[in-house]
Amino acid sequence: MPTVLWWGRGDKNYSRNRTIARLFGELGWGCEYFYPAVGSELGLIQAYFAKLKKPDLIWLPCFRQRDMASAIHFGKKWNVPVVSDPLTSSYQKQVYERGKFSADSRRAQRLLKWEAGLFKQADLIVLENSAYADFVRDEMDVPEDKLGVLYNGAYTKFFTPQPPPEPGPPFEVGFVGSFQPSMGTDVIVKAARLCQDLPVKWTLIGEGDDKPEAEQLAKGLNNIEFTGWVKYETLPERMGNMHILLGIFGVTRKTDFVIPNKIFEAMAVARPLITQQAAAYADNLGQSPVVGWVERGNEQALADKVREWIAEPQDLPERGLKTRELFDRYFGDDKMRDMLRIILDRVLPGGTKK
Template structure:
C-alpha cells in the first residue's frame, strides 16, 4: 500500500490518508483469512475502527468535496465494503494482492472454508471499480467483466538506499564484499523454505558451508529447523525490525526468493525478490512464468522445489566472483524498473481519467 501511495504522489496525485489501523501483523491478517471465525475476537474493535473511518471520511468530504478516487490497501477485503458504502459513487481502487480463498488453500484449508473465502474475494472485487493485481496469473483469477490492472509489487525507496549505502561502503573499504546468503519471510508453503534448508544440507555434503541467515518464523519453521539440524553455517533469526531489514539484506551477497511448487507459489512474484534486487543482492528464485515475465535476466532461476538445483546455483555464483558480481549488477539494473514512481504511472493516469470523467458529468 505504501509504495502505491508514494508512487501516486510522485506522479502528481494528491493523496490524503485516512487510517485507523487494526494493529494486526500481516501474519495475523492472513491467519484471519484462513480462519475467519477468529475475526469475531476483534469484532468490537473492528466496528469501532470502521465508525472512526466513516466519521473521518465524511468530515474530509465536507471540507474538500468528493475525492477523484479512493484507494483501499491490500488485505482490505472488509474495508472495501465500507469504502463502497461511505464513498458512494466515487471510483474505488482495491489493492488486491492476496486472494483469501487462494491463500487459505495454499495453507491447507479446503471445502466449505475455501468456498466462503472465495465468496469474500468476489464481494471485495465486486465492491471495487478497479482491482489492482500483481501478476497476470492473479488477473486471470478475476472474471472477464472485472476492471483490472496489473502493477508489480516493486520496492520502497529504503531498499534502494540500503543497496547504494552498502555499495559505497564496499567501494570505500569500510566494508568487505559479502559472500553470505539471506532469506526472509513468513515460512509459508509458497515460499518453500524447506527447499532452502535441503540445499544448505546438499552444499554441506559437498564440503561447502557458506553462511545462511534465515529470517522469520511461520508454518514451515519447525520442519526447516529439523532439516538444518547440525549445520553450523545456518543462522536462524526469528525477527528483525522492519526498519533494519533493508540494510541487513543488502549486506549479503545472495538473497533467496521462493521455491515451492504450490499453485499459489506459481502465481506470484514476491516482494522479497523486488526488495532484494533493489538492495543490490544477486537473487535466486524459482523458474515460474510470472517471475520470468517480470524479472527477465535480473535473477537466477532454478526449478521449483528442487534443492539440488538450488545448491548448484549457489555453488556456481560463489565459485566465480565475476559471475556473482554480474548477477548483482543485473539485479540492481532490473530493479530500476520497479520504483514506486514507475510502477504507478498507469494507475495515476487512470485516476486522472476518472477525475476528468467526473468533472464532465458535473
C-alpha cells in the same frame, strides 16, 4: 489538488500501503484516512457519523475486503470510483495457501461467492502482477476490465544499493522472510545440506509457522544459521553483507502468482538473486539471465546454482549491479508512478494532475 480517501483499517506503515501513499503524493494527490469499525455494517454507520468529505477516489488498502461493502456504498452515494488493492485474495489464501478447506467445499464456495461479488462491484481491483490478475479473472469470474496491475516495488530511499562484500570465502547466502509453505524454506535447508563442502554459510532470517520444521531439518548441519527478525533499520546493510540473496522455492499454487517483498528488496540493494521460475515474472523479469532461475521445490537445482555462482566469485559484484538495473527498469519509482497513473486514468480520466 485531487484527494484519495483510504477506506479501511489497514496499517499505513505496511510496505505496500506506504509505497502507494507515497506514489499518490508524487502524482499530486492528497490523502485522507478513514478507519471504519470492525465490520462493514458498523463501518457504514460510523461513516455517516464521521461526516466525511467527498473525495475524488476511494482506495481500499491491503487485506480490507471486509470494508469493501461500506466503501462501495459511499462510492455510489458520492458517485466516485472505488478501487480495491487486496494484495491477497481471501479465497486464495484459505484454499490454496493455507489449505484450510478444499476448493469444492461449501465453505470455500461461500467465500468465493462473497469475495467475487465484492470485487465485481468495485470499479477496479488492483493486483500485484498480471498472473494474479489472471487468477482472479479465471477463478473468480471477475471481468478483465475491472482488473489492474501495480507491482509492489521497494522503499527505494531505504533499500539502496549496498557496497558488495569481498568476492571471496567465506561466502554468505541469505534468506530474509516469513517461514510459510510458499517460501520453501525446507528446500533451502535441503540445498544447504548438499553444499556442505563449500565455504558457504546459509543464513535464514525471520520467523513463521514453518520455522521449527526447518530447524529440525537442519539438525546436524554446521553451515546453516537461523536468526529472528533483525531491526528494520539495519536490514539493507545486513542484506548487503550477503553475497547471494534467495527468493522463494515453495510448491504451493500461490507461488506461481506472487512476487514477495524479499525479491524487490534484494534487487534494490543490488545483490545477486536466486529464485524459482513462476508465471508472476512473465511480463517483467521473464527469463533474464541476470536472475538465477531454478525449478520450484528443487533443492538440487538451488544447490547447483549456488555452486555455479560461487565458483566464479569475481562475477558476483557485477551481477549485483545488473540486478539493481533490472529492478529500476521494471520496479523502480518511475515505473511504479506510471502504473499508478494508468490505474487512475482508467477509473478517473484526467485524474493524474501531474
